[in-house]
Amino acid sequence: MTCISAIYGSPRRKGNTAALLKHAVQGARDAGAQVEEIVLRDLKISPCLEIYGCKESGRCVIKDDFHKVCDMIAASDAVILASPIFFYTVSAHTKILMDRCQSLWVKKYWIDKTPFAGQQQAKRKGLFISVGATKGKKLFDGTLLSVRYFFDVLDTELWKSLLYRGLDFEGDILKHPEYLNEAYQAGKALADA
Numbered sequence: 001m002t003c004i005s006a007i008y009g010s011p012r013r014k015g016n017t018a019a020l021l022k023h024a025v026q027g028a029r030d031a032g033a034q035v036e037e038i039v040l041r042d043l044k045i046s047p048c049l050e051i052y053g054c055k056e057s058g059r060c061v062i063k064d065d066f067h068k069v070c071d072m073i074a075a076s077d078a079v080i081l082a083s084p085i086f087f088y089t090v091s092a093h094t095k096i097l098m099d100r101c102q103s104l105w106v107k108k109y110w111i112d113k114t115p116f117a118g119q120q121q122a123k124r125k126g127l128f129i130s131v132g133a134t135k136g137k138k139l140f141d142g143t144l145l146s147v148r149y150f151f152d153v154l155d156t157e158l159w160k161s162l163l164y165r166g167l168d169f170e171g172d173i174l175k176h177p178e179y180l181n182e183a184y185q186a187g188k189a190l191a192d193a
């Protein structure tokens with residue numbers, strides 16, 4: 001059975017990315033996948049302290065919920081990450097998780113000396129879902145770069161991204177059932193991929 005980690009990166013429980021991710025999760029479950037939902041705002045995860053306590057073993061020395069998330073992702077075949085755009089990047093909750101994964105980067109590139117292969121050696125497939133209020137052409141450019149390299153550290157290829165502009169207030173996404181359906185279909189396809 002395909003096992004998927006679904007990461008809710010917005011501080012809003014019922015916001016636009018949360019609704020999209022819920023639909024993707026439902027699609028994946030309907031296709032037979034087992035999905036673990038990770039709500040970052042409910043977890044205690046410190047920002048990276050840049051002390052490189054991970055230098056010897058590749059394991060972060062800060063004791064908090066990061067390890068739970070890390071273990072869940074390690075046990076999964078695919079990852080879905082949903083984050084709103086905050087100042088042209090991901091939310092703070094999401095960025096904190098990304099930065100803590102520097103310990104995995106240390107393990108991969110410093111300790112194991114894995115040659116950089118980009119997406120070629122990826123074990124997992126990743127779906128990224130994002131929403132921003134504005135409509136600029138470059139709205140997602142910086143974020144996509146961050147997500148691509150974050151996924152690389154998780155041995156995950158950016159398999160698909162669903163990016164929606166012009167959605168600001170909680171519930172705005174409900175005016176676009178076609179976006180919710182796209183998320184549902186993407187979750188289903190990810191489970192089958």
Ligand SMILES: Cc1cc2nc3c(=O)[nH]c(=O)nc-3n(C[C@H](O)[C@H](O)[C@H](O)COP(=O)(O)O)c2cc1C
Nearest residue numbers: 010015016017084085086087088132133134167168
């Ligand atoms: C702190 C903060 C920063 C934001 N920065 C941007 C931004 O740079 N560009 C943009 O288009 N929207 C920005 N927004 C709007 C959110 O992306 C938008 O409200 C989105 O729908 C929120 O998704 P959510 O409901 O899943 O949290 C920002 C909102 C907040 C609260």
